Amino acid sequence: MGIDLFKQKFGYEIEGMWLPRVTAITSIISKFPFAMRGRRGIRERLEWGTDVHEFVGGMMRGSTDAEQDPRLIPIAESLMIWQQEYEVKLLDPEHDVERRVHDKELAYAGTVDMVAQVGDRKGLIEIKTGKQLVGEYFLQTAAYFNALVSANASGHEYEARWILRIDQYEECEGCEARRRRRGYSSFLDGGLDICNHQWGQPKADFEFLELSEYEQDLRAFFAAKELWEWTNRIHLRKIINYPKRRAV
Numbered sequence: 001m002g003i004d005l006f007k008q009k010f011g012y013e014i015e016g017m018w019l020p021r022v023t024a025i026t027s028i029i030s031k032f033p034f035a036m037r038g039r040r041g042i043r044e045r046l047e048w049g050t051d052v053h054e055f056v057g058g059m060m061r062g063s064t065d066a067e068q069d070p071r072l073i074p075i076a077e078s079l080m081i082w083q084q085e086y087e088v089k090l091l092d093p094e095h096d097v098e099r100r101v102h103d104k105e106l107a108y109a110g111t112v113d114m115v116a117q118v119g120d121r122k123g124l125i126e127i128k129t130g131k132q133l134v135g136e137y138f139l140q141t142a143a144y145f146n147a148l149v150s151a152n153a154s155g156h157e158y159e160a161r162w163i164l165r166i167d168q169y170e171e172c173e174g175c176e177a178r179r180r181r182r183g184y185s186s187f188l189d190g191g192l193d194i195c196n197h198q199w200g201q202p203k204a205d206f207e208f209l210e211l212s213e214y215e216q217d218l219r220a221f222f223a224a225k226e227l228w229e230w231t232n233r234i235h236l237r238k239i240i241n242y243p244k245r246r247a248v
């Protein structure tokens with residue numbers, strides 16, 4: 001891979017520096033559940049993740065664009081319940097969704113899904129789509145939280161990191177198999193092989209989780225970063241404006 005492509009793929013240019021993306025770094029420990037079954041459907045799942053992010057971000061900012069996709073309807077309903085139940089609000093809707101954060105000294109950057117107030121505490125919320133949480137998320141949110149706090153120009157006191165996991169599926173009315181439609185692919189889970197599935201209405205499951213063990217997760221992120229830097233040292237040494245170039 002050429003150096004320009006490498007820079008574009010794995011980092012951001014910020015204030016004259018090139019800083020690697022948090023998600024590029026954490027991909028070093030990536031164990032997406034679907035990776036086990038080969039590469040099938042990865043693109044579709046990533047696209048679905050992007051669609052959900054855009055939809056949730058739009059809803060949180062108060063845009064009520066009627067969506068054509070019936071799979072988003074149960075997500076919209078659950079999102080309203082979640083927002084009420086946990087008293088979630090954005091303090092600065094213009095800047096609180098997809099907020100770019102970076103840490104110059106530690107040399108990384110990333111994009112936080114949402115900075116929000118939940119009840120009476122402020123923090124960041126990462127949105128994840130899929131059946132389960134993976135270890136990568138703990139490292140990612142710790143890195144974002146550290147950057148958010150260390151570059152805190154607005155004077156807010158951030159206290160927490162949360163994950164909002166949104167799983168969207170249809171369930172068979174006979175055998176309770178679950179079908180997740182992503183792009184042109186669909187993925188079946190559970191149920192009976194012999195069933196002539198009757199798929200019900202699209203549903204959405206939510207899980208809202210506060211992550212503890214911040215210090216430990218952040219240490220693990222830095223360990224992952226070191227490993228990522230070592231793995232990519234040939235490229236990184238060529239990036240003149242990478243602040244940590246001399247150390248790799």
Ligand SMILES: [Zn+2]
Pocket residue numbers: 172173174175176177191192195196197198
């Ligand atoms: Zn069935």
